[in-house]
Amino acid sequence: MTNLRAEDVSLGYDGLRVIEGLDLTLPDGKITAVVGPNACGKSTLLRGLARLHPLDGGRITLGGVDITAMPRKELARKVGMLPQSSIAPDGVRVAELVSRGRYPHQGWFGRHSSDDDAVVTTALESTGVAELVDRPVAELSGGQRQRVWIAMVLAQQTDIVLLDEPTTFLDVRHQLDLLDLLTELNRDRGTTVAMVLHELNLAARYADHLVVMSAGRIVAEGAPSDVLTREVVNEAFGLRAQVVPDPVAGSPLVVPVGRFHSSAVEPSAR
Amino acid sequence: MTAADMGTITAVADLRTVRRRRQILVVAGMVLLVLVAGTGALLVGAAGLTPGQAIAGAVGLGDKGDVFIIQKLRLPRVEAAVVVGAAFGLAGALFQSTLRNPLASPDILGISSGASLGAVTGVLALGMSGVALSGLAFTGAGLVALAIWLLAWRKGLHSIRFVLVGVGFAYLCSSLVAWTMARADENEAAGVLIWTVGSVSDIRGEQLGLVAAGTLVLSVAVALIARTQGPLSLGDDNARALGVHVDAARVGTLLLAVALVALATSAAGPIAFVALVAPAIARRLVNDGGAALAASTATGAALVLVADVVGQHGLFGVAAPVGIVTGLVGAPYLLWLLATNEKRSR
Numbered sequence: 001m002t003n004l005r006a007e008d009v010s011l012g013y014d015g016l017r018v019i020e021g022l023d024l025t026l027p028d029g030k031i032t033a034v035v036g037p038n039a040c041g042k043s044t045l046l047r048g049l050a051r052l053h054p055l056d057g058g059r060i061t062l063g064g065v066d067i068t069a070m071p072r073k074e075l076a077r078k079v080g081m082l083p084q085s086s087i088a089p090d091g092v093r094v095a096e097l098v099s100r101g102r103y104p105h106q107g108w109f110g111r112h113s114s115d116d117d118a119v120v121t122t123a124l125e126s127t128g129v130a131e132l133v134d135r136p137v138a139e140l141s142g143g144q145r146q147r148v149w150i151a152m153v154l155a156q157q158t159d160i161v162l163l164d165e166p167t168t169f170l171d172v173r174h175q176l177d178l179l180d181l182l183t184e185l186n187r188d189r190g191t192t193v194a195m196v197l198h199e200l201n202l203a204a205r206y207a208d209h210l211v212v213m214s215a216g217r218i219v220a221e222g223a224p225s226d227v228l229t230r231e232v233v234n235e236a237f238g239l240r241a242q243v244v245p246d247p248v249a250g251s252p253l254v255v256p257v258g259r260f261h262s263s264a265v266e267p268s269a270r
Numbered sequence: 271m272t273a274a275d276m277g278t279i280t281a282v283a284d285l286r287t288v289r290r291r292r293q294i295l296v297v298a299g300m301v302l303l304v305l306v307a308g309t310g311a312l313l314v315g316a317a318g319l320t321p322g323q324a325i326a327g328a329v330g331l332g333d334k335g336d337v338f339i340i341q342k343l344r345l346p347r348v349e350a351a352v353v354v355g356a357a358f359g360l361a362g363a364l365f366q367s368t369l370r371n372p373l374a375s376p377d378i379l380g381i382s383s384g385a386s387l388g389a390v391t392g393v394l395a396l397g398m399s400g401v402a403l404s405g406l407a408f409t410g411a412g413l414v415a416l417a418i419w420l421l422a423w424r425k426g427l428h429s430i431r432f433v434l435v436g437v438g439f440a441y442l443c444s445s446l447v448a449w450t451m452a453r454a455d456e457n458e459a460a461g462v463l464i465w466t467v468g469s470v471s472d473i474r475g476e477q478l479g480l481v482a483a484g485t486l487v488l489s490v491a492v493a494l495i496a497r498t499q500g501p502l503s504l505g506d507d508n509a510r511a512l513g514v515h516v517d518a519a520r521v522g523t524l525l526l527a528v529a530l531v532a533l534a535t536s537a538a539g540p541i542a543f544v545a546l547v548a549p550a551i552a553r554r555l556v557n558d559g560g561a562a563l564a565a566s567t568a569t570g571a572a573l574v575l576v577a578d579v580v581g582q583h584g585l586f587g588v589a590a591p592v593g594i595v596t597g598l599v600g601a602p603y604l605l606w607l608l609a610t611n612e613k614r615s616r
Binding site: 077087117122130156 | 274275278279281282283284285286288289497500501503504505507508510511512513514515553557558559560
């Protein structure tokens with residue numbers, strides 16, 4: 001039982017409540033995707049789960065233990081988090097950035113050991129950036145840079161990895177690459193992955209557990225095929241859409257309607 | 271492990287070695303510069319000494335007059351320049367890395383002007399001198415830092431707010447210093463002028479020992495918390511996710527930085543731009559995305575010593591207190607920094 005769990009959690013900024021009394025359990029060893037319209041509180045929820053944002057109420061537990069009762073470093077050895085749009089300092093090289101992921105494993109006078117090198121190497125290899133070791137991070141392409149950041153989180157060696165919109169600013173091919181990479185991690189190492197995603201159809205395809213949020217609450221959660229219906233899309237996004245099976249993966253595919261196009265046939269499915 | 275893994279692991283280790291070697295090289299280069307400039311400062315002066323006489327004098331041998339000139343006049347000034355420069359360099363590096371802003375430095379944040387205000391008030395209004403005066407300068411710097419703190423703190427310390435509030439205090443303190451001096455008697459005002467430009471010419475004996483010991487103790491304390499600077503440079507969220515107590519680390523670092531500035535300023539006055547420029551040079555030389563604390567310390571020491579030698583002996587037509595020389599070098603550098611930053615962000 002190492003579930004990361006939000007119990008009756010309230011979160012907000014300067015008195016403005018974003019999330020009120022929310023309950024969520026991230027299923028162990030699964031990929032969870034959180035989707036929802038802008039400003040629905042999905043990023044705030046993820047930040048709360050990683051203890052980047054103080055709670056206004058409720059608690060977050062890891063394996064039944066309140067995470068605020070844990071030393072930060074201990075939490076950082078169990079839960080990794082990649083915040084939105086991180087910026088690397090000038091001059092830092094790929095392996096140096098990835099090595100910073102070892103921080104929670106090092107003591108006061110911690111110097112990098114050969115163990116750390118091995119972990120960093122594995123992280124570089126599994127994200128496919130091993131050949132970039134000594135390149136300055138600032139000179140990389142967007143897709144490469146995002147892989148390097150993920151490698152840093154992997155070097156933290158946590159069982160749970162949270163990612164806030166990891167595919168933002170990536171083209172569609174790099175989005176797929178990245179989600180494939182996370183799936184590989186999940187399957188090979190049993191890492192629990194939870195991420196905020198914008199792209200509904202990719203979320204439906206890659207997630208085992210889909211959480212749809214709107215206005216600070218969870219509208220629906222469960223297997224994507226159960227959750228992603230026309231009604232739910234309409235309720236969460238205020239969007240008329242058709243939902244058809246994804247011809248590749250069989251997962252639900254949301255086809256939005258808009259004002260200028262309407263289908264000749266309104267399918268009754270879903 | 272496969273051969274490819276072994277290749278990568280070697281590359282990772284190699285990169286680390288290369289980077290550490292570069293840091294050591296930068297520090298060693300600056301130390302060498304200090305030794306050369308320091309030796310020069312011991313040899314050159316109104317009483318010309320040969321290298322042999324100078325070395326003999328430094329260890330207390332040889333002609334009594336030479337010993338006096340070296341040990342009482344020239345050596346303390348060199349030592350003071352090195353200690354004060356190191357303190358400013360380290361403090362600037364801490365400010366800049368903790369606030370993640372290359373413009374954050376005690377001169378710009380008003381902490382140095384707080385020290386000046388304390389000293390100038392002490393002399394003109396209270397008629398103080400000596401160590402008590404240094405104490406008042408220290409208090410001035412501390413109070414300004416505290417005031418910036420209180421006004422910038424909103425559920426955590428926000429870098430930009432800290433810098434902006436600090437800039438406000440810099441103006442406030444400079445105005446108060448100017449006002450105090452304008453009201454004072456002309457001769458008295460001339461006497462406190464040194465507290466507005468900075469000089470290392472009159473730091474010796476007990477005071478020098480005090481400043482040196484204080485700087486050493488604070489540097490050790492900095493070394494103890496320096497490890498948090500790596501994660502902090504990735505931003506607050508990343509640092510927290512890596513297990514750093516961001517607010518505690520930032521408060522601790524800034525406290526140490528303020529103490530270093532207050533200590534150095536209380537002895538030498540505000541030596542302009544050293545805390546701003548030394549870390550920038552050091553970071554550019556080391557260039558590993560880190561805070562370059564050791565390199566900044568060494569660069570600060572070298573910078574102040576060289577500037578003092580230049581100012582003292584009127585090299586390049588500049589005969590002035592060290593603070594004027596660093597200002598003349600620092601101001602154009604600041605403009606250049608702003609100009610190139612602009613280009614990069616575009």
